[in-house]
Amino acid sequence: MSFDYKRMIKFEHNVGCKEKQYRLYAGSAALFISVFTASIALLMIGLILVATGYSGWCPVYSGMNKNTNVVSEATEETPEANS
Numbered sequence: 165m166s167f168d169y170k171r172m173i174k175f176e177h178n179v180g181c182k183e184k185q186y187r188l189y190a191g192s193a194a195l196f197i198s199v200f201t202a203s204i205a206l207l208m209i210g211l212i213l214v215a216t217g218y219s220g221w222c223p224v225y226s227g228m229n230k231n232t233n234v235v236s237e238a239t240e241e242t243p244e245a246n247s
Contacts, residue, residue: 177220180232187217
């Protein structure tokens with residue numbers, strides 16, 4: 165498995181809707197817990213999860229050429245004009 169640095173710079177959305185929600189919830193929970201435990205590592209993990217969940221772009225996914233952003237077939241089809 166190779167890591168593509170050039171693809172990582174393109175900033176294409178590669179995180180799907182459900183995964184965005186999971187990242188935001190997990191990141192928020194990690195941030196909340198890190199406030200009470202004073203854990204810097206947990207704080208950093210929470211910040212990264214919230215940032216990637218909010219932006220929809222994960223640099224690690226870009227480098228590994230992974231994409232969980234699924235476009236449904238209904239949006240790919242162009243609607244036909246009524247005559």
